[in-house]
Amino acid sequence: MKGNEAIAEAAIIAGCRHYFGYPITPQTEIAAYMAKRMPKIGGCFLQAESEIAAINMVYGVASTGHRVMTSSSSPGVSLKGEGLSYLAGADMPALIVNVQRGGPGLGGIQPSQSDYFQATKGGAHGDFHMIVLAPASVQEMADLTVKGFELADKYRMTSMILADGTMGQMMEPVSLDFDVKPAPEKPWATNGTNLEREHNITNSLFLSPEKLEEENFKRYERYKVIEENETMYEEYMMEDAEICVTAFGIASRVAKNAIDEARKQGIKVGLIRPITLWPFPVAPFKKAAEQVKGIISVELSMGQMIEDVRLASECKVPVTLCNRAGGMIPSPEQVLEAIISMNNGGAK
Amino acid sequence: MATTQYLFAGFGGQGILFSGKFLAYKGLSENNQVSWLPSYGPEMRGGTASCSVIISDTAIGSPIVSKPDVLVAMNLPSLDKYEDSVASGGTIFVDSTLIERKVKRTDVKVHYINATGLANENNMPTLANMIIVGKVMAEMGQFNKEGIDAALSKVISARHANMLEFNLKALNLGKEN
Amino acid sequence: MVVFDKPHALADVPLHYCPGCTHGIVHRLVAEVMDELGIEGKTIGIAPVGCSVMAYDYFNCDMVEAAHGRAPAVATGVKRALPENIVFTYQGDGDLASIGMAETVHAAARNENITIIFINNAIYGMTGGQMAPTSLPGQVTQTSPYGRDVNHCGFPIKVCEMLSQLDGAEYLERVAVNNVKNVKAAKKAIKKAFQNQVDGKGFSLVEVISSCPTNWGMTPQKALEWIDEKMIPYYPLGVYKDRSAEKEDA
Numbered sequence: 001m002k003g004n005e006a007i008a009e010a011a012i013i014a015g016c017r018h019y020f021g022y023p024i025t026p027q028t029e030i031a032a033y034m035a036k037r038m039p040k041i042g043g044c045f046l047q048a049e050s051e052i053a054a055i056n057m058v059y060g061v062a063s064t065g066h067r068v069m070t071s072s073s074s075p076g077v078s079l080k081g082e083g084l085s086y087l088a089g090a091d092m093p094a095l096i097v098n099v100q101r102g103g104p105g106l107g108g109i110q111p112s113q114s115d116y117f118q119a120t121k122g123g124a125h126g127d128f129h130m131i132v133l134a135p136a137s138v139q140e141m142a143d144l145t146v147k148g149f150e151l152a153d154k155y156r157m158t159s160m161i162l163a164d165g166t167m168g169q170m171m172e173p174v175s176l177d178f179d180v181k182p183a184p185e186k187p188w189a190t191n192g193t194n195l196e197r198e199h200n201i202t203n204s205l206f207l208s209p210e211k212l213e214e215e216n217f218k219r220y221e222r223y224k225v226i227e228e229n230e231t232m233y234e235e236y237m238m239e240d241a242e243i244c245v246t247a248f249g250i251a252s253r254v255a256k257n258a259i260d261e262a263r264k265q266g267i268k269v270g271l272i273r274p275i276t277l278w279p280f281p282v283a284p285f286k287k288a289a290e291q292v293k294g295i296i297s298v299e300l301s302m303g304q305m306i307e308d309v310r311l312a313s314e315c316k317v318p319v320t321l322c323n324r325a326g327g328m329i330p331s332p333e334q335v336l337e338a339i340i341s342m343n344n345g346g347a348k
Numbered sequence: 349m350a351t352t353q354y355l356f357a358g359f360g361g362q363g364i365l366f367s368g369k370f371l372a373y374k375g376l377s378e379n380n381q382v383s384w385l386p387s388y389g390p391e392m393r394g395g396t397a398s399c400s401v402i403i404s405d406t407a408i409g410s411p412i413v414s415k416p417d418v419l420v421a422m423n424l425p426s427l428d429k430y431e432d433s434v435a436s437g438g439t440i441f442v443d444s445t446l447i448e449r450k451v452k453r454t455d456v457k458v459h460y461i462n463a464t465g466l467a468n469e470n471n472m473p474t475l476a477n478m479i480i481v482g483k484v485m486a487e488m489g490q491f492n493k494e495g496i497d498a499a500l501s502k503v504i505s506a507r508h509a510n511m512l513e514f515n516l517k518a519l520n521l522g523k524e525n
Numbered sequence: 526m527v528v529f530d531k532p533h534a535l536a537d538v539p540l541h542y543c544p545g546c547t548h549g550i551v552h553r554l555v556a557e558v559m560d561e562l563g564i565e566g567k568t569i570g571i572a573p574v575g576c577s578v579m580a581y582d583y584f585n586c587d588m589v590e591a592a593h594g595r596a597p598a599v600a601t602g603v604k605r606a607l608p609e610n611i612v613f614t615y616q617g618d619g620d621l622a623s624i625g626m627a628e629t630v631h632a633a634a635r636n637e638n639i640t641i642i643f644i645n646n647a648i649y650g651m652t653g654g655q656m657a658p659t660s661l662p663g664q665v666t667q668t669s670p671y672g673r674d675v676n677h678c679g680f681p682i683k684v685c686e687m688l689s690q691l692d693g694a695e696y697l698e699r700v701a702v703n704n705v706k707n708v709k710a711a712k713k714a715i716k717k718a719f720q721n722q723v724d725g726k727g728f729s730l731v732e733v734i735s736s737c738p739t740n741w742g743m744t745p746q747k748a749l750e751w752i753d754e755k756m757i758p759y760y761p762l763g764v765y766k767d768r769s770a771e772k773e774d775a
Binding site: 018020044046048049050052053054056057058059060061062063064066068082083086090190191192193194195196199200201202203204205 | 565566567568569571578579581582584585586587588589590591592595598599600601602603604605606607610627628630631
Binding site: 025026109165166169170171172173250253254256257260329331332333 | 369372381383384385386388389408409412414
């Protein structure tokens with residue numbers, strides 16, 4: 001199954017019955033899959049007139065309490081920024097998928113990770129975060145989609161799957177055997193009062209600055225809980241590591257090849273792979289900073305996650321960048337070279 | 349067999365992605381770890397197409413094949429582009445109908461097969477890809493019926509069941525030539 | 526005997542609108558229609574960005590606040606999730622005919638089974654009187670201080686006429702609320718626009734020619750007269766499309 005299809009099927013399994021989107025490479029398989037499946041299961045697939053309309057349709061469905069999603073690729077996600085901010089301001093749960101391609105501007109259509117800043121630092125105007133999940137296999141494309149819906153409902157916020165063109169296009173075996181947690185009660189939903197309760201309002205407008213500040217403080221209290229409870233990462237051969245490589249998504253798979261090769265050459269190197277990019281897994285880097293002589297951040301960007309790695313490791317050890325950009329992917333040889341260079345004390 | 353990395357390359361429309369998918373499903377049916385990664389571009393037909401297939405008995409790291417053990421080249425631009433990337437000791441399969449030149453590398457095994465010609469002669473002009481895959485499996489010692497049947501049932505939808513027979517014939521043609 | 530009471534669907538709170546503004550009238554008409562059709566409990570209203578941004582506080586039904594211009598997209602989402610409920614948007618001219626034009630046109634093209642109340646007062650009210658997509662040629666506003674020059678910034682958009690060209694739209698009518706007779710006709714049109722949704726007929730939009738005395742720089746009385754003198758000649762009242770009626774005639 002293709003990564004994009006795994007996301008679509010997992011969303012359906014998670015109870016999502018509403019999908020809105022606009023065609024853009026390299027994620028269009030998600031829309032095509034939904035167009036085929038949704039009518040057969042009583043769901044709604046609608047090709048919107050724009051990314052902006054799509055995210056606002058998502059907002060509409062989210063306000064009724066139903067599980068809902070949209071997907072796009074980098075330039076389209078920029079257009080969705082407005083809606084992402086409104087979803088955050090109104091505390092609406094939804095799932096957004098970004099199958100990243102190279103940028104800025106129209107950029108290219110080959111895989112990239114250069115929307116890391118956009119995804120993890122908010123993605124649009126105002127104080128807010130999204131839960132950002134970074135799959136590194138087709139299986140995780142499915143797993144994290146289900147997880148994304150559950151977390152979105154649990155914390156009343158948007159989850160984003162931050163994938164890339166490789167993850168979307170590749171095929172790997174995948175198991176879709178999920179024990180999906182049912183959505184919680186949503187007494188806040190705007191689904192009709194039936195004249196039995198006060199009216200609900202889905203809203204992000206607070207003209208009183210005191211009230212708006214209070215809303216923001218409350219939201220960030222919730223973010224703290226998420227940071228404590230929902231951070232996910234994988235460690236690979238870190239027990240005795242003297243060099244730490246870090247990467248997410250496709251870059252982490254390239255990095256693993258390089259690490260295996262370096263180990264054959266006797267270099268003690270391991271990997272920290274963040275699975276949640278927000279909340280960022282600070283703890284393993286803090287620990288690694290006491291153990292390794294340097295950290296190498298492997299990215300398909302000009303160096304974005306590296307800033308969080310430096311913060312998390314409190315700049316106690318050198319952190320270097322091993323990257324390609326614009327749709328190019330670092331080769332295992334390039335990563336291996338960076339490892340050897342650091343091992344020889346040549347950290348730049 | 350540990351890990352084998354395949355790279356299929358040719359024109360869009362030659363069934364490059366299809367043959368890669370077939371091989372991946374065959375690997376899966378034989379209880380291997382597999383990955384299949386297509387190149388994707390703005391062209392639907394006629395442009396260049398390639399796909400990476402990895403079949404392994406251990407977990408697969410990067411799905412990107414940059415040093416293939418096996419290169420299937422179905423047109424000249426593909427051979428030009430990827431010949432140097434093949435791992436030393438690897439194997440190159442060349443569609444000799446469409447590629448007139450010989451492989452320059454001396455540290456790899458090479459098989460020339462008149463795939464497109466054979467396909468045309470046998471009234472199956474769209475199946476040169478499967479002829480060459482038949483050859484690949486035969487040379488790699490992996491031409492077994494169970495795996496082939498299982499994989500064909502995955503890549504050929506019920507709607508096109510009549511194509512099963514042609515595909516099998518193409519695979520056999522490849523094996524025998 | 527009670528001869529005049531607030532409709533149940535209209536919240537018992539002071540409205541923030543300027544003296545002489547016709548938003549209050551239209552709010553009341555919408556609320557009366559909800560009462561008369563008995564749909565308040567299953568209605569979800571979508572508030573826009575503009576003067577009526579706080580409409581969510583004024584109606585007793587559930588309300589969703591949309592981003593500027595996106596109300597028809599939000600309404601589409603709500604209606605697709607809750608097809609048995611009643612969904613309406615309440616939008617001004619900047620919201621519906623400028624920043625939200627794509628959402629408006631495509632909701633109509635899809636014949637979304639929603640009701641749109643479109644307030645056309647030819648000006649941006651909330652931001653303090655800038656030129657709207659519906660400002661008249663020559664009209665002086667904060668951003669057309671020498672009068673709207675159509676050679677420079679184009680012509681006003683006639684929404685009902687434009688949407689009437691779409692096969693999707695079910696019902697389009699332009700009304701005004703500047704005198705008793707027109708208010709009565711407006712009520713009838715709004716009721717029909719909701720009834721159409723109840724009957725599953727589809728996209729129904731009522732354009733309400735309204736006044737903005739504050740930003741037009743007129744007394745409320747003069748503003749109502751200006752509707753007759755300037756607005757209605759440019760924006761003729763009437764039914765621009767009524768697909769079901771056309772079918773009956775045929």
